Amino acid sequence: MSVLALKNVSRSFGPIEVLHGVDIALRPGRVHALIGENGAGKSTTMKILAGYQPPSSGQVLLDGRPVGFASMGQAEAQGISMIHQEFNLAEQLTVEQNIFLGRELKRGPFLDKPAMRARTRDLLDRLECRVAPDRVVSTLSNSDKQMVEIAKALLRDTRVLVMDEPTAVLTRAETAILLRQVRALREAGTAVLFTSHKLDEVEAIADDLTIMRDGRVVWTGEAAAMDQHAMANAMVGREMSDLFPAKVSTPGEVALQVANLTVPGFSRDIGFTLRRGEVLGVAGLIGSGRTETFEGLCGLRPATGDVRIFGQPARIDHPWQAQSLGLCYLTEDRKTRGLLLGKGLRENLTLQALSKFSRGLLDTGAEERALDRAIADFDIRGHRGALVGNLSGGNQQKLLFAKTMLADPQIVVIDEPTRGIDIGTKQQMYVLIRRLAAEGRAIVVISSEMQEVIGLADRILVMRHGRITGELGADATEDAIVKLAMGVATEREPA
Amino acid sequence: MSDATAPRRIRMTVIGPILALVLLVVAGALMNPNFLGWDNVTNVLARSAFIGIIAVGMTFVITAGGLDLSVGSMAAFIAGLMILVMNSLVPSMGVGIPVILVGMAVALLAGLAAGLLNGILITRLGIEAFIVTLGSMGIYRSLVTWLADGGTLSLDFALRSLYQPVYYGGIFGITWPIIVFAVVVVIGEIVMRSTAFGRHCAAIGSNEQVAKYSSVRVDRVRLTTYAALGLLVGLATIMYVPRLGSASSATGMLWELEAIAAVIIGGTVLKGGFGRVWGTVIGVLILTLIGNLLNLTDFVSPYLNGAIQGAIIVLAVVLQREGKAR
Ligand SMILES: Nc1ncnc2c1ncn2[C@@H]1O[C@H](COP(=O)(O)OP(=O)(O)OP(=O)(O)O)[C@@H](O)[C@H]1O
Numbered sequence: 001m002s003v004l005a006l007k008n009v010s011r012s013f014g015p016i017e018v019l020h021g022v023d024i025a026l027r028p029g030r031v032h033a034l035i036g037e038n039g040a041g042k043s044t045t046m047k048i049l050a051g052y053q054p055p056s057s058g059q060v061l062l063d064g065r066p067v068g069f070a071s072m073g074q075a076e077a078q079g080i081s082m083i084h085q086e087f088n089l090a091e092q093l094t095v096e097q098n099i100f101l102g103r104e105l106k107r108g109p110f111l112d113k114p115a116m117r118a119r120t121r122d123l124l125d126r127l128e129c130r131v132a133p134d135r136v137v138s139t140l141s142n143s144d145k146q147m148v149e150i151a152k153a154l155l156r157d158t159r160v161l162v163m164d165e166p167t168a169v170l171t172r173a174e175t176a177i178l179l180r181q182v183r184a185l186r187e188a189g190t191a192v193l194f195t196s197h198k199l200d201e202v203e204a205i206a207d208d209l210t211i212m213r214d215g216r217v218v219w220t221g222e223a224a225a226m227d228q229h230a231m232a233n234a235m236v237g238r239e240m241s242d243l244f245p246a247k248v249s250t251p252g253e254v255a256l257q258v259a260n261l262t263v264p265g266f267s268r269d270i271g272f273t274l275r276r277g278e279v280l281g282v283a284g285l286i287g288s289g290r291t292e293t294f295e296g297l298c299g300l301r302p303a304t305g306d307v308r309i310f311g312q313p314a315r316i317d318h319p320w321q322a323q324s325l326g327l328c329y330l331t332e333d334r335k336t337r338g339l340l341l342g343k344g345l346r347e348n349l350t351l352q353a354l355s356k357f358s359r360g361l362l363d364t365g366a367e368e369r370a371l372d373r374a375i376a377d378f379d380i381r382g383h384r385g386a387l388v389g390n391l392s393g394g395n396q397q398k399l400l401f402a403k404t405m406l407a408d409p410q411i412v413v414i415d416e417p418t419r420g421i422d423i424g425t426k427q428q429m430y431v432l433i434r435r436l437a438a439e440g441r442a443i444v445v446i447s448s449e450m451q452e453v454i455g456l457a458d459r460i461l462v463m464r465h466g467r468i469t470g471e472l473g474a475d476a477t478e479d480a481i482v483k484l485a486m487g488v489a490t491e492r493e494p495a
Numbered sequence: 496m497s498d499a500t501a502p503r504r505i506r507m508t509v510i511g512p513i514l515a516l517v518l519l520v521v522a523g524a525l526m527n528p529n530f531l532g533w534d535n536v537t538n539v540l541a542r543s544a545f546i547g548i549i550a551v552g553m554t555f556v557i558t559a560g561g562l563d564l565s566v567g568s569m570a571a572f573i574a575g576l577m578i579l580v581m582n583s584l585v586p587s588m589g590v591g592i593p594v595i596l597v598g599m600a601v602a603l604l605a606g607l608a609a610g611l612l613n614g615i616l617i618t619r620l621g622i623e624a625f626i627v628t629l630g631s632m633g634i635y636r637s638l639v640t641w642l643a644d645g646g647t648l649s650l651d652f653a654l655r656s657l658y659q660p661v662y663y664g665g666i667f668g669i670t671w672p673i674i675v676f677a678v679v680v681v682i683g684e685i686v687m688r689s690t691a692f693g694r695h696c697a698a699i700g701s702n703e704q705v706a707k708y709s710s711v712r713v714d715r716v717r718l719t720t721y722a723a724l725g726l727l728v729g730l731a732t733i734m735y736v737p738r739l740g741s742a743s744s745a746t747g748m749l750w751e752l753e754a755i756a757a758v759i760i761g762g763t764v765l766k767g768g769f770g771r772v773w774g775t776v777i778g779v780l781i782l783t784l785i786g787n788l789l790n791l792t793d794f795v796s797p798y799l800n801g802a803i804q805g806a807i808i809v810l811a812v813v814l815q816r817e818g819k820a821r
């Protein structure tokens with residue numbers, strides 16, 4: 001008997017129907033995985049289940065009875081919690097205030113701060129999260145924010161927990177902790193629904209599995225019946241070949257030469273060389289200073305050091321200076337740094353290279369043609385007139401990619417290129433990155449996914465605590481990277 | 496959650512201000528037959544011109560996520576300075592067009608300098624626009640009071656009659672302030688809608704981080720919005736001085752609020768990120784028409800002008816929120 005289910009649910013936004021007759025049933029004490037390509041309708045399905053959006057037609061069944069949640073408060077009162085794909089935290093409040101937001105503990109008319117503090121500590125301990133309860137949320141790393149979100153959901157007595165890509169921003173170790181919590185919830189009889197683009201996680205923990213494609217359920221059943229390869233095939237609707245394209249690189253002239261790069265507070269004495277046609281991987285744990293180092297390099301934060309671009313000494317204090325020298329940084333944080341969520345696709349696409357479309361006045365026609373090309377080249381799916389904030393996460397990522405490449409940089413730093421991207425698109429991205437290299441561009445890929453760095457890069461730098469701890473070749477093993485990232489072995493003295 | 500797609504959201508906020516303006520015009524025509532007469536129409540437009548020219552500049556500042564509270568006192572200070580300079584030149588240069596041209600140049604330069612100063616303090620020192628311009632508002636107001644020694648600065652009498660046509664004269668029965676206003680509006684609309692600068696303003700106002708990461712020269716764009724606003728304040732002052740031929744500590748009082756109100760009524764988002772110049776024009780016209788209507792009819796006391804304007808501003812913002820379709 002299912003605790004929460006959708007029956008023949010469709011959902012339209014304006015004239016566009018994005019869910020077509022979806023059925024899904026969550027059972028108590030089972031973990032249900034929902035997988036599918038970007039824009040397949042996973043988030044929308046979850047929001048309807050958790051009462052954040054009403055279905056356009058069809059029914060939501062709670063304990064077998066149709067319900068119409070008028071508000072999310074009602075769904076919550078029924079023991080249904082949801083963790084969204086985007087963070088839903090009050091950035092200016094503390095961890096503790098966030099966790100208890102709207103359900104503060106009181107003693108008489110006053111807040112019972114000691115009790116809340118103790119509960120918060122307790123919850124965070126369970127998640128092995130070492131963040132002080134009085135830290136302001138805006139100062140937390142993405143993975144800590146996710147832990148706070150999870151703690152918030154754990155606080156409520158949940159019969160049904162819905163999690164939209166909870167592991168997208170987590171490291172492996174953190175993911176393992178989360179999965180342990182999920183198992184504990186399952187033991188306690190909670191019905192858990194989650195999505196992830198990491199199919200190994202799905203294989204490891206799911207009892208039930210539903211696969212969606214283009215707004216329809218294409219497969220549902222016991223998870224044990226599918227291995228990762230079969231899941232990937234069902235998601236994309238075709239036979240998936242190798243995830244990573246062949247590395248055919250012919251390194252050309254030196255494009256970027258960095259020495260003694262120091263980003264105060266984040267990294268010290270970084271040095272490396274990058275040639276045209278090369279893909280340089282940068283691995284390391286979250287917090288090892290990879291993002292900050294390259295933001296510093298590209299003029300996005302204060303930094304010192306000797307940088308040469310195509311042999312010429314370069315002084316870069318602002319991102320536009322970097323861009324004019326042919327160096328661009330593609331952010332890992334598409335929601336707050338990458339895209340204008342309240343604007344359309346066209347405005348976002350051309351923002352970084354607007355001068356190309358302007359001879360005094362902007363040539364909107366040329367912009368539209370550029371959008372046509374980007375939609376085709378990067379396989380961006382979604383309604384053309386939509387606001388970017390309404391695109392699915394993966395399609396936002398593709399748009400961000402298209403936007404940066406429109407500026408035609410010769411040297412590109414790509415930070416977490418496939419965060420939140422489905423496996424079919426990932427494959428496309430990898431092909432694309434290799435193609436950019438083959439065209440003679442120089443590419444840096446920062447990634448927390450070790451498989452990705454190994455599969456994609458010609459050389460790999462590993463960072464730890466703001467320093468480069470080693471350099472590995474294309475034949476690097478995961479083990480070797482982990483050792484350098486954790487500081488167990490040193491293959492090269494810090495430069 | 497919203498299921499707003501771009502077209503729907505814009506439709507609501509577009510219609511709102513136009514509808515309000517049409518309603519006002521119809522009401523006015525019904526209440527007083529002179530309302531749609533040539534004289535009254537040109538009168539309304541001319542009165543709108545000063546605030547209007549400033550409000551066009553304000554549209555860019557607000558769209559880029561900024562604010563400028565100092566424009567009213569800036570106008571007063573520029574007016575005072577202009578009059579002093581012109582008066583002091585009369586003995587050496589005599590009464591003539593050159594003196595007036597020098598006065599105009601002083602006004603534009605002073606406006607540009609004042610705008611740049613606001614902009615530099617905001618972008619280079621990173622002080623809140625509200626604080627910086629609150630400060631400069633007080634400074635300019637007090638400077639003009641000091642220049643006028645607490646009283647009124649009057650333009651040389653002979654010079655005044657020479658200068659007057661700039662306000663009262665025109666071509667084809669359309670006075671100069673209206674013509675200048677129209678030109679400013681057309682240029683402003685084009686810049687906002689179809690140049691990289693306008694696009695950059697909206698990008699910075701929607702999310703400064705994103706703009707920065709997209710290689711937009713954020714500080715330069717924001718500085719430019721303040722400088723352009725200052726220049727436009729200078730231009731408005733040039734049109735305003737010949738009207739009365741004097742400046743005092745009461746000149747340009749509350750212009751900043753009227754300009755900001757016009758921008759908001761016109762559908763520009765106060766938080767920034769979206770602006771439209773033609774909306775601002777409608778906003779200015781609405782504000783001026785209310786005053787004009789109250790003067791022409793006697794249902795409501797003209798003293799209630801401020802109350803009605805205030806109510807309309809709040810209503811406009813409420814409509815904007817509805818327009819974002821929840
Ligand atoms: N508020 C909205 N307005 C318009 N279209 C929307 C809205 N929300 C979602 N969509 C559209 O519905 C479709 C499904 O989106 P959804 O976010 O459910 O995909 P998803 O499977 O979660 O993808 P991802 O893996 O990228 O997160 C997409 O085409 C998206 O553009």
Ligand SMILES: [Mg+2]
Binds near residue numbers: 043085392393
């Ligand atoms: Mg999603």
